[in-house]
Amino acid sequence: MSWINETGPDRDVVMSSRVRIARNIADIPFPSIMQPQHAVQVAEKVRSCLPDLKSGSRFDFMYMRDVPAIERQILVEKHLASQDLMKRYEQSALIMDSREKITVMINEEDHIRMHCILPGFQLNPAWEQMNKVDDIIEQKVEYAYHEQLGYLTCCPTNVGTGMRASVMMHLPALTINKQMNLILQTISKIGLTARGIYGEGSEALGNIYQISNQITLGPSEEDIISNMIIACRQIMEKERIARKAVRKTGGIQFDDAVWRAFGILRNARVLELKEFMAYISQMRMGVSLGLIPGFSLEDVDGLMTAGQPAGVMRKTGRIMEGTELDAARADVIRKAIEELEKSKEKNI
Amino acid sequence: MLCQECKEREATVHVTKIINNRKTEMHLCEYCARQRDDFIQIPSFSVNDLIAGLMDFSHSQPAPEKAALAKCAACGMEYSQFKKMGRLGCQKCYEYFGRELGPVLRRIQGSSQHAGKVPRQAGSHLLRKKQLARWKTELKRAVELEAYERAAELRDKIKALEQALDSEGGGKR
Numbered sequence: 252m253s254w255i256n257e258t259g260p261d262r263d264v265v266m267s268s269r270v271r272i273a274r275n276i277a278d279i280p281f282p283s284i285m286q287p288q289h290a291v292q293v294a295e296k297v298r299s300c301l302p303d304l305k306s307g308s309r310f311d312f313m314y315m316r317d318v319p320a321i322e323r324q325i326l327v328e329k330h331l332a333s334q335d336l337m338k339r340y341e342q343s344a345l346i347m348d349s350r351e352k353i354t355v356m357i358n359e360e361d362h363i364r365m366h367c368i369l370p371g372f373q374l375n376p377a378w379e380q381m382n383k384v385d386d387i388i389e390q391k392v393e394y395a396y397h398e399q400l401g402y403l404t405c406c407p408t409n410v411g412t413g414m415r416a417s418v419m420m421h422l423p424a425l426t427i428n429k430q431m432n433l434i435l436q437t438i439s440k441i442g443l444t445a446r447g448i449y450g451e452g453s454e455a456l457g458n459i460y461q462i463s464n465q466i467t468l469g470p471s472e473e474d475i476i477s478n479m480i481i482a483c484r485q486i487m488e489k490e491r492i493a494r495k496a497v498r499k500t501g502g503i504q505f506d507d508a509v510w511r512a513f514g515i516l517r518n519a520r521v522l523e524l525k526e527f528m529a530y531i532s533q534m535r536m537g538v539s540l541g542l543i544p545g546f547s548l549e550d551v552d553g554l555m556t557a558g559q560p561a562g563v564m565r566k567t568g569r570i571m572e573g574t575e576l577d578a579a580r581a582d583v584i585r586k587a588i589e590e591l592e593k594s595k596e597k598n599i
Numbered sequence: 600m601l602c603q604e605c606k607e608r609e610a611t612v613h614v615t616k617i618i619n620n621r622k623t624e625m626h627l628c629e630y631c632a633r634q635r636d637d638f639i640q641i642p643s644f645s646v647n648d649l650i651a652g653l654m655d656f657s658h659s660q661p662a663p664e665k666a667a668l669a670k671c672a673a674c675g676m677e678y679s680q681f682k683k684m685g686r687l688g689c690q691k692c693y694e695y696f697g698r699e700l701g702p703v704l705r706r707i708q709g710s711s712q713h714a715g716k717v718p719r720q721a722g723s724h725l726l727r728k729k730q731l732a733r734w735k736t737e738l739k740r741a742v743e744l745e746a747y748e749r750a751a752e753l754r755d756k757i758k759a760l761e762q763a764l765d766s767e768g769g770g771k772r
Binding site for chain 1: 604605630631674676684685686687688689690693700703704707708709710711712713714715716717718719728
């Protein structure tokens with residue numbers, strides 16, 4: 252089971268917590284200029300660590316060229332791998348644990364990029380797990396390391412710790428109250444940054460933001476994590492207050508908007524992605540405030556993933572675009588909601 | 600004008616294609632245009648451009664043409680190539696382009712001294728050097744805060760560690 256269907260602390264605001272670390276193997280050219288034989292060398296070296304990783308849970312190794320295109324896209328939309336890894340599918344590989352929490356991307360921008368993704372607000376546990384995996388790989392692999400600059404990465408923006416900690420937050424009430432610009436400015440002062448994860452440019456589809464550290468050289472891993480925790484806690488509290496305020500001032504109008512969003516998701520025959528994300532966001536906020544009984548935040552997040560382009564295409568098994576895709580999305584969502592309702596009825 | 604694809608939204612993206620002297624025109628709305636990844640190539644503001652810009656900036660005085668000729672002897676990456684890609688070719692690039700990269704790192708990262716994890720393989724020597732750097736910063740802070748007792752304590756520790764490291768280094772050489 253992946254992080255999507257699991258409960259986690261502070262799930263009302265924080266969807267998931269993620270820690271990524273970038274490493275390169277000593278004396279092999281970076282993926283930016285590496286030859287195919289280097290890529291194999293890197294992949295096989297990391298693969299040799301697999302038995303040691305397996306002590307805790309099951310890990311699988313796969314070359315991306317052996318994975319079908321739709322499956323590759325699903326991995327991206329589940330945040331288990333990056334678009335960049337798929338662009339280099341001829342030379343890239345992936346190690347993934349059966350719980351879909353830890354992945355090690357091989358030959359992405361750097362030789363090794365490991366991620367740990369956990370549901371809700373769990374930055375510290377994510378870092379601890381990552382640190383363990385790093386220790387295991389380090390026993391067999393010598394990293395490119397510089398006394399002054401730390402872990403050497405292909406792009407100088409990652410050098411040092413090579414760590415990027417990020418938290419995916421649902422911030423509808425702060426967005427409605429136009430607080431996001433201010434928050435962005437404030438967190439940038441302590442070396443953090445926020446961006447929308449769905450959608451392009453400044454618009455954040457579904458009011459979902461990713462807060463992450465920008466600086467990787469200077470502060471230690473623990474310092475970065477604790478900065479992130481402090482900042483995210485504050486944002487979280489503000490969002491909760493704002494949600495209650497929005498509901499109080501909106502009154503029946505607020506409840507109506509939530510139920511209408513649910514009604515549309517439940518009945519629509521065509522759903523454009525942008526529209527879908529707006530309604531899902533509204534529904535999620537409602538569920539977090541106890542509206543729409545029978546639906547959990549995990550259910551809503553599951554719907555959100557199911558409605559992303561690759562999620563829809565996997566369900567239907569076809570590559571689609573335009574209205575065809577939007578109609579298929581509406582079908583997928585409608586059926587998913589029906590199924591959720593049925594399973595709830597059985598439980599009652 | 601309405602989008603020729605969906606015929607619903609206003610066309611805001613206009614594309615003229617000339618292939619083998621055959622000209623085709625397309626008028627699409629943003630949504631439909633985004634669905635077609637065959638021609639939309641809007642160059643986005645990337646971190647590469649930013650790094651390139653910063654490097655140019657930090658080199659406004661010392662002969663830029665010399666920097667442009669710099670090359671990593673290990674992997675053959677040229678400075679001009681790095682500037683274009685924003686990606687280095689190998690770990691040695693950090694040494695060969697050290698002079699150019701230093702100011703950039705300080706500007707992007709605000710620091711050029713790693714204080715985080717150290718790979719165990721790199722040995723305890725490195726770990727102790729790290730400790731030394733940490734104590735030194737702490738000493739500076741202690742002096743600023745006029746915590747002289749702590750400062751004296753740190754000074755002694757630093758001295759002892761420095762001597763130990765020196766004798767080890769001397770023995771190796």
